[in-house]
Amino acid sequence: METFVLKNERGVEAHVRPLGALVQRLILPGAKGGRANDVVLGFDNLQSYRDGTSPYFGVIVGRVANRIAGGKFTVDGESHQVSVNENGNTLHGGQVGFDKAVWDLVSYDEGKSVTLRHVSKDGDQGFPGEVTVTVTYSLSEASDSDDGLLLVDMSAVSTKSTPISLAQHGYFNLCGHASGSSVLGHRLTLNAKEYTPVDDKLIPTGVLAATEGTPFHFPAPGVKIGEHIAEVPGGFDHNFVLDQTVGREFDRLKAQGLHLAAILEEEETGRRVELSTSAPGVQFYSGNFLDGSITKEQGTKDGATYNLHGGLCLETQGFPNAVNEKNFPTNVLKAGETYSHKMVYQFSSS
Numbered sequence: 001m002e003t004f005v006l007k008n009e010r011g012v013e014a015h016v017r018p019l020g021a022l023v024q025r026l027i028l029p030g031a032k033g034g035r036a037n038d039v040v041l042g043f044d045n046l047q048s049y050r051d052g053t054s055p056y057f058g059v060i061v062g063r064v065a066n067r068i069a070g071g072k073f074t075v076d077g078e079s080h081q082v083s084v085n086e087n088g089n090t091l092h093g094g095q096v097g098f099d100k101a102v103w104d105l106v107s108y109d110e111g112k113s114v115t116l117r118h119v120s121k122d123g124d125q126g127f128p129g130e131v132t133v134t135v136t137y138s139l140s141e142a143s144d145s146d147d148g149l150l151l152v153d154m155s156a157v158s159t160k161s162t163p164i165s166l167a168q169h170g171y172f173n174l175c176g177h178a179s180g181s182s183v184l185g186h187r188l189t190l191n192a193k194e195y196t197p198v199d200d201k202l203i204p205t206g207v208l209a210a211t212e213g214t215p216f217h218f219p220a221p222g223v224k225i226g227e228h229i230a231e232v233p234g235g236f237d238h239n240f241v242l243d244q245t246v247g248r249e250f251d252r253l254k255a256q257g258l259h260l261a262a263i264l265e266e267e268e269t270g271r272r273v274e275l276s277t278s279a280p281g282v283q284f285y286s287g288n289f290l291d292g293s294i295t296k297e298q299g300t301k302d303g304a305t306y307n308l309h310g311g312l313c314l315e316t317q318g319f320p321n322a323v324n325e326k327n328f329p330t331n332v333l334k335a336g337e338t339y340s341h342k343m344v345y346q347f348s349s350s
Helices: none
Strands: 004-007 013-017 022-028 072-075 078-081 104-109 113-120 131-139 148-158 187-190 192-196 237-242 247-250 255-266 271-277 281-285 312-317 339-349
Touching (some): 004 113, 187 281, 255 312, 271 312
Antiparallel strands (some): 004 013, 113 131, 237 281
């Protein structure tokens, strides 16, 4: 299976595979010419992405990212039961989501961009409508202020009304995926004054709660992830409501109308990732289910072992279970409409 490599003159590289529209490697330079590292968790062995060994490392998840309570919802007056795969709920599209599909190549501009497409048939995992989903990864050249930008541009159309919420599910460790370090020392800023509390099955309760005065408050210039994680049972795995007034524009990639989601920094390597998006939310997941059982025996890259909090996710998305919560932004895509979700990662080192 082919690898599509995006690369710029500053040494940023993204290696994209058709299976799950996967970013298998993301190589970033170190500060002051320091050693480059692959900063996303993953496997050399593609079978580990197919068979459920991978906890969604680096893939595009869908039809609906995150959770649908009981796998049940009603759209246009018709009730649907879709496949469930976590505690009786639907996670990231069900048992065979978009992450396990081999996407078709649409175009490849070597070193610069790649576009992939997947067609999900009407009734796939129980979801209504035939959905055609497309993702383009584009890497810019560096500038005076950064090492380059990576755009993830996702879109979808459907033949029937159906919930759609795609997410790029990369696990980051800015020390390097095989460093053996946890991410608890990374500093995180989340552009959110509210978050969506969850029940014991990680389903949002429907409430929007203030972050200030809680462990969920990550204001600028950032908070170390380990500072308050012990106050959150099980660790962070929550959706944050983004402040869409903090706008971002990226003329190099013709990506306008975005807003800041998060800033992730690691002091020792000097690496910094600023994430912007068009989506209303971002799921911050602190790698709570990594437990050291994913090792070279499963074909990890560089024979790495992924321990507790060995990587974190910042998944820009629609709100979890939005199809069942009237006060959440809708994630129902109607026939004839186009779903669009853009993300821009801005990489820098100092």
